[in-house]
Amino acid sequence: MKKNKQFSGWGPTAQQPQQHYLVEPRHLAGGGDLRYVTEYLRASGWKDKSKTGGPVVFDSPDKSVRIGYDPFTQPGGWTISGKATATQEAWHATFSRQTPVEIVAGFTDALFTERLAHAPNVWEPLQQHGWEAERGQHHFTARSPDGDAVVRFHQDAPGQAHWWAGARNEHGRVWEATLTPTTPMHLVQAFSTALADPQPVMRPLGRVPPSQRIRTTSVSVLPHQLSAWQQARITAARAAAWGKNAFATNKARPQAPGARPYAKAGRMR
Numbered sequence: 001m002k003k004n005k006q007f008s009g010w011g012p013t014a015q016q017p018q019q020h021y022l023v024e025p026r027h028l029a030g031g032g033d034l035r036y037v038t039e040y041l042r043a044s045g046w047k048d049k050s051k052t053g054g055p056v057v058f059d060s061p062d063k064s065v066r067i068g069y070d071p072f073t074q075p076g077g078w079t080i081s082g083k084a085t086a087t088q089e090a091w092h093a094t095f096s097r098q099t100p101v102e103i104v105a106g107f108t109d110a111l112f113t114e115r116l117a118h119a120p121n122v123w124e125p126l127q128q129h130g131w132e133a134e135r136g137q138h139h140f141t142a143r144s145p146d147g148d149a150v151v152r153f154h155q156d157a158p159g160q161a162h163w164w165a166g167a168r169n170e171h172g173r174v175w176e177a178t179l180t181p182t183t184p185m186h187l188v189q190a191f192s193t194a195l196a197d198p199q200p201v202m203r204p205l206g207r208v209p210p211s212q213r214i215r216t217t218s219v220s221v222l223p224h225q226l227s228a229w230q231q232a233r234i235t236a237a238r239a240a241a242w243g244k245n246a247f248a249t250n251k252a253r254p255q256a257p258g259a260r261p262y263a264k265a266g267r268m269r
Contacts, residue, residue, distance in 0.1 A: 017220035021208050024200035024216075027149040027167040028174060030209045032101035032201065034069060037078075037108055039230070041067065043237035044112055060111070067108060071097060077175075078104055082184075089182040099175040102201045106194020110187050112240040120189040126151060129196040144196075148213060151192055155181075163188060165195065169211040 166176035
């Protein structure tokens, strides 16, 4: 089902509008523009190790995490790996090529945020948006309201477990993701939050998947609007990186003798 909508009043109208579509549900929207992920990494200070004509490769500033995208192999797609640290086991996550970039970004953006004090809950964002839960003998599964997307934690035996997620339409499986059980839980929760988000995602003309299970809204977008949205995301990346670095610096800086912790400095004297 297609509807028409015209954006207006956002600056000068001399530029030629471009046809785009808002697509929902997002889990069937197709892969999207890789730069949605990679430009966020670049703006956050990650090192671009990609070679011309080869796979995309980015290393975190401390070299503890590597993110890659390879369209030249089968099945191809995103690979994200974290090295073992004093407090975290090594972990690995993969997202196939047609995983929407907005969902991949939900996972990768969380690498730049501080972990919350409370324990992450992977299932909560799904349940909040009407996903149905099912408990089996060796797995726990949540299924989207349309039945086309699934998140599952599967455990055959102690030490043999993994996270799996995927989506399918009338033509078959569209994408899948696998995450090791050692993947930090706040990253898994960020992934499930992005997956369950009911907000549509934007795709340009010619990049909308041929499926009767999606709903589209036609929008005319001016080039400067697209640039502004992209710049806002880059600005957010820089702010997140600055905040994380500032937090780490303050945490590492020794406190002057007799000084009170910042947590107790909220009361005016």
